[in-house]
Amino acid sequence: MGWHVSVYVTLKPSVMDPQGATVQRALNQMGYKAVTGVRMGKFTELEFDGALSEAEVKKQADEICDKLLANPNIESYRFSVERK
Amino acid sequence: MRFSVTVFPGSNCDHDCEYVVRNVMGQPVEMVWHKETDLRNPDCVVVPGGFSYGDYLRTGAIARFSPVMKSVADFAAKGGLVIGICNGFQILCEAGLLPGALLRNKNLKFICQNVYIRVEETNTPFTNACQKGQVLKIPIAHGEGNYFIDPAGLQKLKDSRQIVVRYCDPKGQLTAEANPNGSMDSIAGICNEKRNVFGLMPHPDRSGEDILGSHDGQFIWKSILNSLAGVGK
Secondary structure: OOEEEEEEEEEOOOOOOHHHHHHHHHHHHOOOOOOOOOOOEEEEEEEEOOOOOHHHHHHHHHHHHHHHHOOOOOEEEEEEEEEO | OOEEEEEOOOEOOHHHHHHHHHHHOOOOEEEEEOOOOOOOOOOEEEEOOEOHHHHOOOOOOOHHHOHHHHHHHHHHHOOOEEEEEOHHHHHHHHOOOOOOEEEOOOOOOOEEEEEEEEEOOOOOOOOOOOOOOOEEEEEEEEOOOEEEOOHHHHHHHHHOOOEEEEEEOOOOOOOOOOOOOOOHHHEEEEEOOOOOEEEEOOOHHHOOEHHHOEOOOHHHHHHHHHHHOOOOO
């Protein structure tokens, strides 16, 4: 049994997202007029050694997000941890 | 004056930088592979353009952890001159040597064309050979050159006079049309507070001779040589 960490990285609300705006326009043109906003982000799955404690996995995942997976200037992140 | 050009997997302007420094400006150049930590005693480090690590994750995000970047950061901390061009600018931002970040171009397109930039600050080691307000014709070639910084950071850039070059029209006017990628405040290049680290999206390495369409890039290289020779303003 290892640990499975799902990481979601999204642009901060203050950061313009031209890709999301383009997808929204496409959706609206397809007839999904009720879609009033699209923000694109990144999804990453991390697998950890099961010998680690949940607290240690969370600590390392937090560091990984801060150092590499997200750029704190423009992005925020959240993650969930589960046994797999 | 000794220059060192860092080379990452995916760098593709490293030889343009080498050529302009050696053949146009007549200075010795060392090429330093990203796994090396010895910069070979340069006076100036050039972080070149390209697609380091295939632009995976975010442009420059992985290159900043290459061993050579620790040496570049130490060199900059001691006051050494560092210029980052295009992907080099992105790497310097990711490494925290320059503030802000480069986002996808507003129109989502990769843009490869000549642009005009206005020199806003001549009190830097990279622009001392220019006149304030001088317009330079220099090409860009990028998909992620849309400079972003939070409002507090932008104010700090202005207060410390760190905005070195801005996109403009041929007459030097700042217009929305002349800003090719949607950069905040038309920012094309900035320096750090100590003014020894400079990053810009346009390519002075690709505009060193008339045969390339412009020799205006020479103003940047000449400024660096001035500064190293103690001639700077």
